[in-house]
Amino acid sequence: MSAPDRFYAAMLPRLGAVLEHLAGVPMTDSMDRQSAALLNLAKSVAEVAPAVEQFREPAVSNGYDVKRFRTDPE
Amino acid sequence: MAALAYAHGSTIAGASTVDGTQVSAALAPRGVNPTGSPDWSFELQVFFPSFFLAVTDGSYFTHQFLPLGVDRTHWFSTTCYPKPTNAAQRFSQEYSRVMFRDIMVEDGRQIEETQSMLKSGARKEFILKDEELFIRQGLWEGEQMIRAHQGRS
Numbered sequence: 001m002s003a004p005d006r007f008y009a010a011m012l013p014r015l016g017a018v019l020e021h022l023a024g025v026p027m028t029d030s031m032d033r034q035s036a037a038l039l040n041l042a043k044s045v046a047e048v049a050p051a052v053e054q055f056r057e058p059a060v061s062n063g064y065d066v067k068r069f070r071t072d073p074e
Numbered sequence: 075m076a077a078l079a080y081a082h083g084s085t086i087a088g089a090s091t092v093d094g095t096q097v098s099a100a101l102a103p104r105g106v107n108p109t110g111s112p113d114w115s116f117e118l119q120v121f122f123p124s125f126f127l128a129v130t131d132g133s134y135f136t137h138q139f140l141p142l143g144v145d146r147t148h149w150f151s152t153t154c155y156p157k158p159t160n161a162a163q164r165f166s167q168e169y170s171r172v173m174f175r176d177i178m179v180e181d182g183r184q185i186e187e188t189q190s191m192l193k194s195g196a197r198k199e200f201i202l203k204d205e206e207l208f209i210r211q212g213l214w215e216g217e218q219m220i221r222a223h224q225g226r227s
Contacts, residue, residue, distance in 0.1 A: 064182030
């Protein structure tokens, strides 16, 4: 868990400011590169937050294998 | 993290993260949470036999179960959100999707373990509590359908 912990710890103090910036960025395909990078970082911290805050391991403890999921496009 | 996400958009459990005993109830869409429960988060409607619709503050999710046999099922789930107008709202929706996925991961394991136990035949009876009304009603409806079918054949 060291990598998710480090990433989460680095992002969380900055996340409020990141989201304030992103709130002013329209959600379009023509988003500027810096904002798109910040959005990807924010989505990544959303991905690791439950593991860091709740499970203390990369996935749900003894959970269903997510590799069995089949996802459709948004 | 949940509070940050909810500050910028709808999440499946967002209403339960707000402060104030009456705030959560006030966030329910019209016709949802008719008792005005102050710790409301979402409301799950079950359409017999196998379609679930859960309405939240600003989003909804569904489950559709299609049996393939007595011990196998296709489980289709969707989470639905408004088209995000800004990038922070898109982050909130991503957090909500992750939350939804992890709940399904927990439930999926539990359901498969229950099925495995039932299939073993180790237990001959499955006791349902009063609160498990949907399961009892579903069982009753299923029995009515089977009897009606047997009556025709």
